[in-house]
Every structure is written in structure tokens, then in C-alpha cells.
Amino acid sequence: MTTAYVLLNTEIGAENQVLSALKNIEGIEEAHNLWGVYDIIANVKAENIEKLKHIITNRIEKIDQINSKLTMIITD
Numbered sequence: 703m704t705t706a707y708v709l710l711n712t713e714i715g716a717e718n719q720v721l722s723a724l725k726n727i728e729g730i731e732e733a734h735n736l737w738g739v740y741d742i743i744a745n746v747k748a749e750n751i752e753k754l755k756h757i758i759t760n761r762i763e764k765i766d767q768i769n770s771k772l773t774m775i776i777t778d
Contacts, residue, residue, distance in 0.1 A: 704754045705747050708762060709740040709772040716767035717741050723765045729757040740772070751775075 712720045717735055724733040724744050733744040744762070748754035758773055 703747050703749065704751050704775070705745065706754055706758065706773055706775045708744045708746055708758060709736075709774075710742040710744065710762075710768055711739075711770045712741045713767040713769060720765055720767055724762065727757065727761045729753070729761075 710720065721733055721735060721742055724730050724742070729746055729748050731745040731747050733742060735741065736743055746754060746757055746762075748757055754775070758771075762768070762771065
């Protein structure tokens, strides 16, 4: 299993809408609102790196109202 944490910044006031959309994506294990520099953190798991990249680039990045993201892939 390949795992990544994705930190997201959303448009002001869109946190709950983005969080709801994330929770409907297969491969998102957890997603939570944050206080601080980022608005949302998501734990993403997939069978391999290609599937993980697909979830991040074709599913998460397609959600409206996301301004930026930081992806951290676990290497162990």
C-alpha cells in the first residue's frame, strides 16, 4: 500500500464543501479540517504509486475551490 498526506488550501468559506467532496473519493482514508497554514489534511492510500498519483491528480485536483495543495508521499 502506498500512502500520502495531502494538505489543501481552499477558497474562504469552502472548507466544508471540499471536505465533503474528498470524503466521497475512493482511496481517501481520512480527511479533516485544520486550523493553521492549511485548511484540510487528507490521508490517501492506494495499491501503488500510479493509482495514488491518479487519485491526487485526477480526483483531488479536480475539486472546485481548492487554491493549492502540498503532497507528502510516505517512503517507508
